[in-house]
Amino acid sequence: MVPAIKPDPGFQELESRLHIIADRGLYRSRRVTENGQGIFLEVDGRRLLNFCSNDYLGLASHPDVIRAFQSAAERYGVGSGSAHLICGHSRPHHQLEEELAEFTGRDRALLFSTGYMANLGVISALIGKGDGVFEDRLNHASLLDGGLISGARFKRYRHTDVSSLKAGLKKAAVKRMLIVTDGVFSMDGDFAPLDQLAKVAGEFGGWLMVDDAHGLGVAGKNGRGTLSQFGLGQEDVPVLMGTLGKGFGTFGAFVAGSGALIETLIQKARTYIYTTALPPAVAEATRASLKLVIAEEWRREKLRTLVNQFRQGASQLGLELMESHSAIQPVLIGESRKAVDASAFLVKEGLWVGAIRPPTVPEGSARLRITFSAEHRTEHVDRLLNALDQAGLRK
Numbered sequence: 001m002v003p004a005i006k007p008d009p010g011f012q013e014l015e016s017r018l019h020i021i022a023d024r025g026l027y028r029s030r031r032v033t034e035n036g037q038g039i040f041l042e043v044d045g046r047r048l049l050n051f052c053s054n055d056y057l058g059l060a061s062h063p064d065v066i067r068a069f070q071s072a073a074e075r076y077g078v079g080s081g082s083a084h085l086i087c088g089h090s091r092p093h094h095q096l097e098e099e100l101a102e103f104t105g106r107d108r109a110l111l112f113s114t115g116y117m118a119n120l121g122v123i124s125a126l127i128g129k130g131d132g133v134f135e136d137r138l139n140h141a142s143l144l145d146g147g148l149i150s151g152a153r154f155k156r157y158r159h160t161d162v163s164s165l166k167a168g169l170k171k172a173a174v175k176r177m178l179i180v181t182d183g184v185f186s187m188d189g190d191f192a193p194l195d196q197l198a199k200v201a202g203e204f205g206g207w208l209m210v211d212d213a214h215g216l217g218v219a220g221k222n223g224r225g226t227l228s229q230f231g232l233g234q235e236d237v238p239v240l241m242g243t244l245g246k247g248f249g250t251f252g253a254f255v256a257g258s259g260a261l262i263e264t265l266i267q268k269a270r271t272y273i274y275t276t277a278l279p280p281a282v283a284e285a286t287r288a289s290l291k292l293v294i295a296e297e298w299r300r301e302k303l304r305t306l307v308n309q310f311r312q313g314a315s316q317l318g319l320e321l322m323e324s325h326s327a328i329q330p331v332l333i334g335e336s337r338k339a340v341d342a343s344a345f346l347v348k349e350g351l352w353v354g355a356i357r358p359p360t361v362p363e364g365s366a367r368l369r370i371t372f373s374a375e376h377r378t379e380h381v382d383r384l385l386n387a388l389d390q391a392g393l394r395k
C-alpha cells in the first residue's frame with residue numbers, strides 16, 4: 001500500500017506510478033529500528049528476532065569493535081575531511097589497507113567508501129569502449145550497473161553456467177575482456193564456480209573479477225573468503241572486491257590485487273577519486289573486527305551448525321530451499337504478494353525475515369531471504385521453523 005502522501009500537483013504522475021508499483025505487490029518501505037544491530041531488533045515497540053541482517057558473524061555490536069571506534073573518534077574526530085587524494089587518507093585507513101592485503105594474500109588493497117562505489121569504479125577504470133564485460137545474470141546490481149556505465153560491450157551469461165560464458169567469449173570481438181561474478185550470490189546463497197571461471201578466463205586471456213561481499217569473513221580458512229575456499233590466488237583472480245558492512249560488521253569496501261591494479265584505480269576510479277574518505281574511526285573499528293574475524297573460528301562453525309539445523313528442519317517441513325550452503329538461506333515462494341504476506345505473518349509471530357521481490361530477483365522468484373548470525377542459538381532456529389510451518393508455505 002502507498003502511504004498517505006501530501007498531494008503535490010506537480011508530481012501527480014509520480015503518485016500514480018507509485019500506485020502501480022503497489023498494485024503489483026512491489027512497493028518498498030522501511031521499518032525504523034530503535035537499537036543496535038543484533039539478533040533482536042526493536043521495531044514499533046516490539047522485539048523482533050532478526051533473520052535478515054548481513055551481520056553474519058555478529059560483529060556489528062561487538063564490544064571490541066565499539067571500543068576501537070570510540071577511541072579512534074576521540075583521536076581522529078568523526079569526519080575524514082576530504083577524499084583520500086586530497087588530505088583524507090589517514091593512518092588508520094592506510095594500516096587497514098595493509099592488513100586487508102595481508103588477509104587476502106594480495107600485494108595491495110585499496111579502501112572504497114561503499115561496495116556499490118567500488119564496483120562502479122573498478123569496472124569503469126579497467127574497461128571501456130571497444131572492450132567486453134561478461135557478467136553472471138544474477139550478479140549484484142552494483143556489478144551490473146558498473147558493467148553498463150563502463151561503455152564496454154555488456155553480455156550476461158546464464159547463472160553459474162560456464163559454457164554459456166564460453167559461448168559469449170568466443171563470439172566477442174573486443175580488445176579487453178573482464179569476467180565479473182559474485183563469489184557467493186547475495187539473493188541465492190550459492191557459490192560461483194570460481195575454479196572453472198578462472199580457467200576459462202585464462203584460456204581467453206580475460207581478467208576475472210570476484211565480488212566476495214558475502215564470502216569474506218564467512219567462507220574459507222580464517223574467513224579469508226570464497227577464493228581461499230577454492231585455493232585461488234591473485235594470478236587466477238586478479239581483481240578481488242570485498243565489502244566491510246557484512247561479515248565484518250562495520251562499513252565500507254575494498255579492492256585487492258597487484259600494485260598495477262591498485263595504482264590504476266587511484267588514478268582512474270572516479271568513485272574513489274571524487275568522494276569523501278570513510279571516517280578514520282570506521283577504519284579502526286574494522287581493524288578490530290578483522291582481528292576477531294581471523295581469530296574466532298567458532299563463529300563460522302556456529303553458523304554452519306545453525307544452517308545445517310535450518311536446512312534439515314525446513315526440508316522436513318516441505319519448504320522449497322535453494323542450493324545454498326552459505327549463511328543466506330532463501331525459501332522460494334514465487335509470487336511477490338505471497339512473499340510479502342509470508343513476511344508480514346512472520347512479523348506478527350515476532351520474527352523479521354525480508355521478502356525479496358523483482359527487480360532484485362527474477363520475475364516469479366520472490367522469496368524469503370533468511371540469513372543467520374553466529375549470535376543465533378538453536379532455540380531461535382526452532383522458533384523460525386515453527387513460524388515457517390504455520391505460515392503455510394509447503395510446496
Ligand SMILES: *Cc1c(COP(=O)(O)O)cnc(C)c1O
Nearest residue numbers: 114115116140142186213243252
Ligand atoms: C552489499 C553488496 C554490495 C554493496 O556493498 P555496500 O558496501 O553495501 O555498498 C556489493 N556487492 C554485493 C554482492 C553485495 O552483496
